[in-house]
Amino acid sequence: MAPGLPTAMDRPHFIGIGGAGMSGIAKILAQRGAKVAGSDARESATAEALRALGATVHIGHAAEHLADDASCVVVSSAIRADNPELARAAELGIPVVHRSDALARLMDGLRPIAVAGTHGKTTTTSMLAVSLSELGLNPSYAIGGDLDAPGSNALHGEGEIFVAEADESDRSFHKYAPEVAIVLNVELDHHANYASMDEIYESFETFAGKIVPGGTLVISADQEGARELTRRVEGVRVVTYGDAEDADVRVLSVVAQGLKSEVRVLLDGQELTFTVSVPGRHYAHNAVAALVAGVGLGVPAAELAPALAAYTGVKRRLQLKGEAAGVQVIDSYAHHPTEMTADLEAMRAAAGDARILVVFQPHLFSRTQELGQEMGQALALADGSVVLDIYPAREDPIPGVTSELIIDAGRAAGAAVTPVHDKDEVASVIAGMAGPGDLVLTMGAGDVTDLGPRILDRLAQK
Numbered sequence: 001m002a003p004g005l006p007t008a009m010d011r012p013h014f015i016g017i018g019g020a021g022m023s024g025i026a027k028i029l030a031q032r033g034a035k036v037a038g039s040d041a042r043e044s045a046t047a048e049a050l051r052a053l054g055a056t057v058h059i060g061h062a063a064e065h066l067a068d069d070a071s072c073v074v075v076s077s078a079i080r081a082d083n084p085e086l087a088r089a090a091e092l093g094i095p096v097v098h099r100s101d102a103l104a105r106l107m108d109g110l111r112p113i114a115v116a117g118t119h120g121k122t123t124t125t126s127m128l129a130v131s132l133s134e135l136g137l138n139p140s141y142a143i144g145g146d147l148d149a150p151g152s153n154a155l156h157g158e159g160e161i162f163v164a165e166a167d168e169s170d171r172s173f174h175k176y177a178p179e180v181a182i183v184l185n186v187e188l189d190h191h192a193n194y195a196s197m198d199e200i201y202e203s204f205e206t207f208a209g210k211i212v213p214g215g216t217l218v219i220s221a222d223q224e225g226a227r228e229l230t231r232r233v234e235g236v237r238v239v240t241y242g243d244a245e246d247a248d249v250r251v252l253s254v255v256a257q258g259l260k261s262e263v264r265v266l267l268d269g270q271e272l273t274f275t276v277s278v279p280g281r282h283y284a285h286n287a288v289a290a291l292v293a294g295v296g297l298g299v300p301a302a303e304l305a306p307a308l309a310a311y312t313g314v315k316r317r318l319q320l321k322g323e324a325a326g327v328q329v330i331d332s333y334a335h336h337p338t339e340m341t342a343d344l345e346a347m348r349a350a351a352g353d354a355r356i357l358v359v360f361q362p363h364l365f366s367r368t369q370e371l372g373q374e375m376g377q378a379l380a381l382a383d384g385s386v387v388l389d390i391y392p393a394r395e396d397p398i399p400g401v402t403s404e405l406i407i408d409a410g411r412a413a414g415a416a417v418t419p420v421h422d423k424d425e426v427a428s429v430i431a432g433m434a435g436p437g438d439l440v441l442t443m444g445a446g447d448v449t450d451l452g453p454r455i456l457d458r459l460a461q462k
Helices: 020-031 045-052 084-092 099-107 121-134 197-208 224-232 281-296 301-310 337-351 365-379 404-412 423-433 447-460
Strands: 012-015 037-040 056-059 072-075 096-098 111-116 140-142 161-165 180-183 216-220 237-242 249-257 260-267 270-276 317-324 327-332 356-360 384-387 417-419 439-443
Touching: 012 020, 012 084, 020 045, 020 072, 020 099, 020 140, 037 045, 045 056, 072 084, 072 099, 084 096, 096 099, 099 140, 099 161, 111 121, 111 197, 111 281, 121 140, 121 161, 121 281, 121 301, 180 197, 180 281, 197 224, 216 224, 216 281, 237 281, 249 281, 260 281, 270 281, 270 301, 281 301, 281 337, 317 337, 317 447, 327 337, 327 447, 337 356, 337 365, 337 439, 356 365, 356 423, 356 447, 365 404, 384 404, 384 423, 404 417, 423 447, 439 447
Parallel strands: 012 037, 012 072, 037 056, 072 096, 111 161, 111 180, 140 161, 180 216, 216 237, 237 249, 327 439, 356 384, 356 439, 384 417
Antiparallel strands: 249 260, 260 270, 317 327
């Protein structure tokens, strides 16, 4: 039986309740019986889903939105110090709780699996949540994206397992004490918070040090940063997975079968073959990480492996948005060069001779400043690209940093790149480029996802 409400979390108020991480925690608290309230910048399907669970969701941020009897105010690192609801909490003496602390409290008394890494966290967490649910283990989960089925990013389950993403971006993953931790990869990202790879390694070492005694670290044997972290980690049981010959769990083959993959692994001396219902070698490796983590909690591999086929995807992770005029439009959350390359290679393997066209929206000025060259090079894997202006999210502009950095790098790498500064023009531009059989990817972590339906509408008019 899962525990009840943590102390002081019975009447929480969330600032930015519609965010992927925040909304998941709010949903679980509402399902556990808390009187949940909060605010967000705009209306959304997430806000409606929270209201359906009994939460009060205000649109816009104002001091009067915070009830005097709120037991705590939950914030993420994206909330600025001058937020009026935060100022009101200080006036009332209401304690402020970081999102990661709230999530850590929800895991108390359970068996947590924390999924970390620069890329692939949402997919791997989702694979675990779906496969464990398929086996009737009824886990709780908090994910950074909505599952295709059952369509939510969080659930309060009655089982003893809690699966959660562990976010390294602001070092908040140091708050968790998992029984099993997964590290998929270790790369330099979030440049506003990390100045070097040494800082990244130190942060992941701290995370690994939070694993409870007797717990397990599941980590890639292939990725350079993960291998370096493995050399640095001490005092914890480590299980590696991957293509490498020295991996504890060997990936023997990944065979593309249209938009699926057949994966063959060697685990504890036994060969297992199972299906992953999404395309791409990187997603197959995510599934292997999920398999090894589940086994680390005592779930039989022979049962968990076939259950992984029940995972059909997460919104924004190569999600098919629709088809019009013979053109398929697919949405990708990829915003780091490694992710962009992986998704484009996956689509290339699945597409055969079809052309791949990309609508890419860079995310964050700091990321573009550091990785714009590599982003442009990744776009060379497509047959044509439209590049939008940078989506700033939480950042202020950096002088001289624009999407031109990516465009120039892409053209130097041989990419056919078209800059478009007005998003309202994108649908017409793509409709003029695309023909029957082509694949169009809307790619990025900002609001580029909103363009998929508009592109489909414009294609349908051809």
